[in-house]
Amino acid sequence: MNLLKVDTIAQSREKLKAAVAEKKQAIEFVKLEDALGRVIASDLVSPEPIPHFRRSTVDGYAVRSSDTHGVTDSIPVFLEMVEKIAIGTPAVRTIGPGQCAYVPTGGMIPEGADAVVMIEYCETFDADSIAVYDSVSAGRNVVGVGEDIREEALFLKKGTKIRPQEIGVLSSAGVHTVPVYKPWKITIISTGDELVPADQKPGPGQIRDINTYVLEAMSEKYGFEVAGKYVLKDRRELLEEAVKKAMQTSDLVAVSGGSSQGEKDHTASVLDQLGDPGVFTHGIALKPGKPTILGYDKPSETILMGLPGHPAAAMMVFELLAVWLYRSETCQQAPKNTVAKMAVNVAGAPGRATCLLVELKDGPDGYIAEPILGKSGLMTTLSRAHGYTMIEVNKEGLKAGEPVQVVLL
Ligand SMILES: Nc1nc2c(c(=O)[nH]1)N[C@H]1C(S)=C(S)[C@@H](COP(=O)(O)OP(=O)(O)OC[C@H]3O[C@@H](n4cnc5c(N)ncnc54)[C@H](O)[C@@H]3O)O[C@H]1N2
């Protein structure tokens, strides 16, 4: 018998990390307008405080807060209005005791003032003075210098994936060219005599190709750049030629199909032959995903991956290993999980971790996770799934009502 000697997910991740330890992560600079979805490649420190002047958060009068102590809506204080500050211009006068200045929302707070009274609590008394009917404490309605970002403070960490809100932080700090990781280049190779493209009608025994399309979509979703894609017949020399070519341009070569031990399963031996040192894992203790192949080629710094042919397995292994490794190498955090309670008992797989697809339903106190059980050759199971939860290797299973972490897909 020739059974695969399997690694756990943790072991295979350790081996992947060790293999790529000296792989260089290239960095590039992109315009702020093009930075959405990219991953910041160095800690960003602001040379100046943001904002760099004190700003009002309301339309009102900048005052010395001590002048308003004891003021109520029936006992006002009368203040001399010494300046009307316009938005976008510097405040010129210093506010002395008994004085104030009009300031618009976002306007600059003048020297001497330490708070702003909203216009609703003030009354114009005559051309130069106003009555104030509210008592304010120091700092009220004022954003201080550096309150958003302190001078020399680290304001965005390496590994941050840029969302619209980070675009805002970057623009406020004046970072208009952003250091980001160059995306990994990936070549996707699907093998199988039975595969026809999605726009063709499959004959008897044939099926439409799924993995090429799914892996390309995942690559786009997770920020890889597709350098090439091939759909090949199950012939060793075709696979050899494609992998050889891909290794010249790619950080990652993902071959789907032919990963098992059938007569036409060449992936492991081709990846092992072309890589130096070659394949270090063939088989992981995961359901689905058992026949996964992992290897590396040091000279070209290419990660070599053989994904199981079954589409759901290919997708989950790509997520759990390729995407995981890319996140880890670019210092990104794992996505936040959601918690749900299992709807029913589910058994684990002896000796293997299970990646259990679940559909989330609203329950009386949070989500309920309904397992989606189906053979790994079926694709619609994945489309129904909102996410997955892992049943660890040595766990018998999950009990109805048990809280589980769900990773959203
Ligand atoms: N005797 C054994 N047979 C199998 C085992 C095993 O341990 N012993 N493991 C099963 C498991 S689990 C999986 S997963 C598959 C892995 O197979 P391969 O990686 O060698 O892939 P293929 O045999 O080429 O294909 C399997 C299956 O997936 C379909 N497929 C392949 N590529 C695509 C594609 N691009 N788009 C859509 N569907 C694809 C293919 O038609 C097969 O149905 O092995 C089991 N067998």
Ligand code: MOO
């Ligand atoms: O391991 Mo297979 O990858 O269960 O579908």
